[in-house]
Amino acid sequence: MDQYVLGVIVSNIAGVLSRVSGMFTRRGFNIDSLTVGETESSGFSRITIAFHGDDDIKERILQQLRKLHDVKEVEVLNKHETVIRELLLIKIRNSAGSRQDIMTAVEIFRSKIVDYSPSSLTCELTGESSKIDAFIELLKPYGIMEMCRTGIVAIERGDNCLKTK
Amino acid sequence: MKISGAKIVVETLIEQGCDTVFGYPGGQVINLFDELWLCRDRINHVLAAHEQGASHAADGYARATGKVGVVIATSGPGATNIVTGIATAFLDSVPMVAITGNVPCDLIGRDSFQEVDIVGITMPVTKHNFIVKDVAELADTLRTAFRIAKSGRPGPVLVDIPKDVQVALCEFTPNAQPVIPYPLTFAHEDKLAQAAELINSCERPYIYFGGGVISGKASAEVIALADKIDSPVGCSLMGLSAVPSDNPRFLGMQGMHGHYASSIAEDEADLVITLGARFSDRATGNKQRFAKNFKLIHIDIDGAELHKNIPANLAIQGDIRDALERLTAMVEEKKHPEWSARIEELKAEEIRRTENALSSTAEKDCGNCAAPCDKSGIPAKDRLNPYTIIDIISSHADENTVVATDVGQHQMWAAQRYPLKKPRTFLTSGGLGTMGYGMGAAIGAAVATGRRTLLFTGDGSFGMNLNELATAVSQKLPLVVVIMNNGVLGMVRQWQTLFFNKHYSNTTLDRKTDFVKLAEAFGAKGTRVSTAEELEKAAAEAFSYNGTFVIDCVVDCDEFVLPMLPPGGSVDNIITEIK
Numbered sequence: 222m223d224q225y226v227l228g229v230i231v232s233n234i235a236g237v238l239s240r241v242s243g244m245f246t247r248r249g250f251n252i253d254s255l256t257v258g259e260t261e262s263s264g265f266s267r268i269t270i271a272f273h274g275d276d277d278i279k280e281r282i283l284q285q286l287r288k289l290h291d292v293k294e295v296e297v298l299n300k301h302e303t304v305i306r307e308l309l310l311i312k313i314r315n316s317a318g319s320r321q322d323i324m325t326a327v328e329i330f331r332s333k334i335v336d337y338s339p340s341s342l343t344c345e346l347t348g349e350s351s352k353i354d355a356f357i358e359l360l361k362p363y364g365i366m367e368m369c370r371t372g373i374v375a376i377e378r379g380d381n382c383l384k385t386k
Numbered sequence: 387m388k389i390s391g392a393k394i395v396v397e398t399l400i401e402q403g404c405d406t407v408f409g410y411p412g413g414q415v416i417n418l419f420d421e422l423w424l425c426r427d428r429i430n431h432v433l434a435a436h437e438q439g440a441s442h443a444a445d446g447y448a449r450a451t452g453k454v455g456v457v458i459a460t461s462g463p464g465a466t467n468i469v470t471g472i473a474t475a476f477l478d479s480v481p482m483v484a485i486t487g488n489v490p491c492d493l494i495g496r497d498s499f500q501e502v503d504i505v506g507i508t509m510p511v512t513k514h515n516f517i518v519k520d521v522a523e524l525a526d527t528l529r530t531a532f533r534i535a536k537s538g539r540p541g542p543v544l545v546d547i548p549k550d551v552q553v554a555l556c557e558f559t560p561n562a563q564p565v566i567p568y569p570l571t572f573a574h575e576d577k578l579a580q581a582a583e584l585i586n587s588c589e590r591p592y593i594y595f596g597g598g599v600i601s602g603k604a605s606a607e608v609i610a611l612a613d614k615i616d617s618p619v620g621c622s623l624m625g626l627s628a629v630p631s632d633n634p635r636f637l638g639m640q641g642m643h644g645h646y647a648s649s650i651a652e653d654e655a656d657l658v659i660t661l662g663a664r665f666s667d668r669a670t671g672n673k674q675r676f677a678k679n680f681k682l683i684h685i686d687i688d689g690a691e692l693h694k695n696i697p698a699n700l701a702i703q704g705d706i707r708d709a710l711e712r713l714t715a716m717v718e719e720k721k722h723p724e725w726s727a728r729i730e731e732l733k734a735e736e737i738r739r740t741e742n743a744l745s746s747t748a749e750k751d752c753g754n755c756a757a758p759c760d761k762s763g764i765p766a767k768d769r770l771n772p773y774t775i776i777d778i779i780s781s782h783a784d785e786n787t788v789v790a791t792d793v794g795q796h797q798m799w800a801a802q803r804y805p806l807k808k809p810r811t812f813l814t815s816g817g818l819g820t821m822g823y824g825m826g827a828a829i830g831a832a833v834a835t836g837r838r839t840l841l842f843t844g845d846g847s848f849g850m851n852l853n854e855l856a857t858a859v860s861q862k863l864p865l866v867v868v869i870m871n872n873g874v875l876g877m878v879r880q881w882q883t884l885f886f887n888k889h890y891s892n893t894t895l896d897r898k899t900d901f902v903k904l905a906e907a908f909g910a911k912g913t914r915v916s917t918a919e920e921l922e923k924a925a926a927e928a929f930s931y932n933g934t935f936v937i938d939c940v941v942d943c944d945e946f947v948l949p950m951l952p953p954g955g956s957v958d959n960i961i962t963e964i965k
Contacts, residue, residue, distance in 0.1 A: 236506075239506065247510045277693065288688070
């Protein structure tokens with residue numbers, strides 16, 4: 222099963238997220254991650270959906286999404302020609318013994334420390350999901366107090382755009 | 387001039403060509419009903435006994451005419467009561483606009499009296515739905531609702547209108563015309579060319595169609611293609627009435643309780659051309675086995691149906707009528723004498739098997755059954771069997787008579803046996819299988835056509851919405867309600883007999899309902915019949931009676947719907963006789 226990333230342009234109106242996520246639930250498709258945000262045009266939002274499935278499931282998801290009245294554009298983003306990013310905020314236990322190791326990891330992963338207290342420190346990391354996974358794995362031994370990830374956002378390289386016609 | 391939101395609703399309905407709405411008043415739609423009263427010479431409101439009945443009536447109205455059916459209900463329980471009707475319409479692709487009132491905007495989300503999130507509730511069973519919070523958007527939202535309901539593959543749309551929006555004032559300019567549907571998708575030329583190639587090179591073609599042929603108005607085109615390529619034709623439950631059942635190419639419905647000839651013919655075909663059908667599990671049986679022996683061309687207006695249930699060798703999205711016209715022009719005229727001979731053989735075999743099955747039940751003793759079907763003292767040969775009932779009743783109807791059914795054994799018997807001649811004359815809940823659908827649907831059809839309408843129901847299904855007799859009587863509708871009364875929930879009982887060691891759990895209706903008195907209590911007329919002779923007499927009376935007439939027919943509780951593909955089975959396991 223491959224992972225697919227969909228770019229979806231929807232009308233920016235109440236309930237649209239329910240309609241899109243509800244379609245996945247009731248048709249029995251699983252979502253790995255879903256992010257939604259404004260676009261350059263106030264009338265539209267952009268949803269990025271990642272899911273695992275085979276070609277058949279991908280086609281069915283595309284067809285079902287296209288049937289939703291509020292969905293204006295749907296495309297499978299070609300992962301090789303797409304910039305895919307995810308943001309992580311992670312809070313780790315801060316102690317004299319581990320501080321230096323954590324700082325080294327932060328530096329190597331090009332992460333950033335965004336909050337610091339005598340007992341905790343919070344890092345921010347942007348990158349592809351695999352990089353985020355690796356960073357979390359590395360920090361586990363030092364004691365993760367809490368973390369949150371945004372799920373992926375994705376945009377095609379070059380002039381290709383996902384625009385409503 | 388500014389008018390109220392409630393008036394905008396009524397004016398927009400009239401503008402959209404809506405002559406009749408079905409509904410039930412309530413606290414949050416009083417304003418709307420006030421406008422309906424004021425406009426009662428321009429738009430007819432049919433008051434149902436229950437909102438569910440109103441929703442099925444709107445559905446029946448839509449199925450019988452092809453127009454958009456409209457149902458109006460109040461907030462809360464009024465709204466939840468139409469959910470089954472909306473889901474029924476959704477599963478069978480029926481154009482419907484459901485209008486619900488809701489509590490004023492500032493009370494939404496506070497669990498106010500009779501408040502539910504009907505938009506949230508109906509999201510998965512509508513093509514789309516709206517809540518209108520600004521009266522300035524009301525007219526256009528309703529227009530869009532009509533447009534969505536009747537575009538492409540039709541379906542229900544719900545518009546929820548809070549009370550304050552009905553009260554608020556706004557400028558309104560009526561449109562000169564009803565909205566036109568969104569542009570249709572048309573089949574790609576090269577795909578049709580590929581289809582033509584497959585058809586030209588096949589030896590045993592078979593055309594299988596569904597309800598899409600009715601909503602796509604493609605009946606004549608199906609026959610034209612079948613004639614040109616010399617193909618037999620069969621259909622799903624939803625496809626019934628699209629092609630006259632006496633057309634020699636027509637083998638009938640297929641699927642779980644489909645005709646023997648159509649089910650076997652499809653399996654023996656080398657190419658199946660499927661038109662406007664979705665391969666529901668009830669139509670296919672075991673999906674792995676279903677399309678094993680043939681190549682499949684699938685044409686549907688809804689791209690999401692292609693490859694959804696059964697992968698096709700060639701899938702074409704597009705309007706059925708247009709696709710068929712172009713495809714028929716492309717294919718070569720063919721004759722398949724061997725295949726035609728085989729079809730004739732199958733038809734003869736079907737007649738033989740049906741007769742065997744009928745005579746075996748006729749001779750059967752009732753045994754120790756607890757069902758109060760009251761056939762003691764009636765000689766076996768005089769007992770009513772379901773096919774006899776349908777034959778007698780249909781002989782009194784004409785080709786324009788709309789036939790509604792409920793859900794269960796009687797539905798399948800009617801689907802198998804009733805001689806249908808014209809599209810939109812057979813109304814049945816195919817996808818959702820809604821027991822209790824029939825009374826509402828028959829009322830909607832009778833109101834829409836102004837003609838005598840027929841309902842086949844069972845004592846189980848009828849029990850679910852028989853309160854709509856009140857509606858039929860108050861509307862002075864000439865309905866003929868035929869109850870196949872076997873004292874049991876026959877379809878479930880059939881499964882219990884075959885697959886659950888005759889554990890008749892909760893399917894024996896130990897009820898003492900007297901349907902004749904019940905009909906009379908509602909102001910209708912009723913009679914109970916046990917023999918063909920009695921039924922003949924009752925039918926003659928019912929079809930000349932100026933009002934609603936209930937015929938309570940005594941039927942053996944162990945009549946089976948045959949043939950049957952066992953659940954998850956296939957044509958390999960077709961049951962045509964119960965020993």
